Amino acid sequence: MALRLNNVYKVALINFFSSLYFYLPVLTIYYQRRGLNFVQINSLWGIITATIFLAEIPTGVIADKIGRKKSVMMALFLQLIGEIAFIFAQNYLHFILISVIAGLGFAFQSGCIQALVYDSLKEKGKEKEMAKASGVTEAFYQSGHILGALLSTLIVSRLEPGRITWAIILTALSVGVALVISLFIREPNLDYSHPEQSPLKVVKNAVGLIRANASLKRIIWLGVLTTPFVGYLRNFHPPYFLQNNVPPVWLGLSLGAGGILAVIASKNAYKFEASLGVSKAMLTATLIPGIIYLLMALTLGPAVAFLLFTLNFGSMSLQEPLFADYYNRHINSQIRATALSAINMISSAYIALIGLLIGWVADQRLTWAFLLMGGIVILGALTFRINEKHVVVD
Incomplete structure (x- = not known):
């Protein structure tokens, strides 16, 4: 079957199995049982993003040199190693080491996955379908989260240490399946390799493109400053539900419901843009998470808390396919992954630094953290609005 699928659907299947996590709904509880506070918990995501910051450019250059397929395989291999190590982790230092491994894996995957999909479309003259293809891959990614979250309600509902360990083992097995599927990816038949150029020159060309392209810079600023903080939302998920008296069994169900909305949002993002136009679509897609964060700062009871988390988690996937399309329109294949x-890398540095502040604020009062995240997102969405002229490339 994998041999007959095109690259878009192979990537989609990889996204599905590599996102099939069975312990995410109780991850914060797991960390807290190991003695971590919110600053330390958020710092782990900060360490991941800091590692991405340091490794993004080198791994992007490697992807442009050796090909997208090998880079995806390396990313999944590192992810598998991280999950196996997570089974045996006992303290903050162990989690730091695992976060570094995870960051390296994300760095290998982040640039080359989009580049692989776009170049696979481009060689068939279908690059204008990038938003649609990105929606498909994102939908499979969210589907993995949905199934993992729903099954977690059965596997870890009683929060027993042994059950959580089994959830981690099952997650590792799923990542292993994704690694096997990556063996069947077909490298796009495009001349994007450049052995005659040094890595330094490749980096210089990529940075030069960003600096010289005013429209691309504005899109980047919008994407960075309206990042919906999905990792931090997951960290605050259990205490937010506890604060609003939501039963623990609803942790997995809310992630599953949010994932269903995310699939719908990501698959229909290109239709959403076609209906509203670039300006209104992007403003709406980036504003929604910020507004919901402000509402989450209020204590409104179990039902409303469940609804707000579900809507926020689901709506975050509306913007990703659009940003993927807009970025790729401005970048040529030779330096795409880089x-x-x-x-x-820019986004990772921002998330790592702001996450420490958000974690410290959450340790003081969780509602303040939601106000901070909502305010940042809304300010970014209003300050760096884009329109059709920013995404049309001559």
């Missing part, structure tokens, strides 16, 4: 890695 340029995308440079963009992700």
Whole structure:
């Protein structure tokens, strides 16, 4: 079956199995049982993003040199190693080491996955379908989260240590399946390799493109400053539900319901843009998470808390396919993975630094953290609005 699928659907299947996590709904509880506070918990995501920051450009250059397929395989291999190590982790230092491994894996995957999909479409003259293809891959990614979250209600509902360990083992097995599927990816038949150029020159060309392209810079600033903080939302998920008296069994169900909305949002993002136009679509897609964060700062009871988390988690996937399309329109194949890695590097640095502040604020009062995240997202959405002229490339 994998041999007959095109690259878009192979990537989609990889996204599905590599996102099939069975312990995410109780991850914060797991960390807290190991003695971690919110600053330390958020710092782990900060360490991941800091590692991405340091590794993004080198891994992007490697992807442009050796090909997208090998880079995806390396990313999944590192992810598998991280999950196996997670089974045996006992303290903050162990989690730090695992976060570094995870960051390296994300760095290998972040730029080359989009580049692989776009170049696979481009060689068939279908690059204008990038938003649609990105929606498909994102939908499969969210589907993995949905199934994992729903099954977690059965596997870890009683929060027993042994059950959580089994959830981690099952997650590792799923990542292993994704690694096997990556063996069947077909490298796009495009001349994007450049052995005659040094890595330094590739980086220079990618950075030069970003600096010289005013429209691309504005899109990047919008993407960075309206990042919906999905990792931090997951960290605050259990205490937010506890604060609103939501039963623990609803942790997995809310992630599953949010994932269903995310699939719908990501698959229909290109239709959403076609209906509203670039300006209104992007403003709406970036504003929604910020507004919901402000509402989450209020204590409104179990039902409303469940609804707000579900809507926020689901709506976050509306913007990703659009940003993927807009970035790729401005970047040529020769430096695509490197340029995308440079963009992700900027985003990673921002998320790592702001996450420490958000974690410290959450340790003081969780509602303040939601107000902070909502205010940042809304300010970014209103300050760096884009329109059709920013995404049309001559």
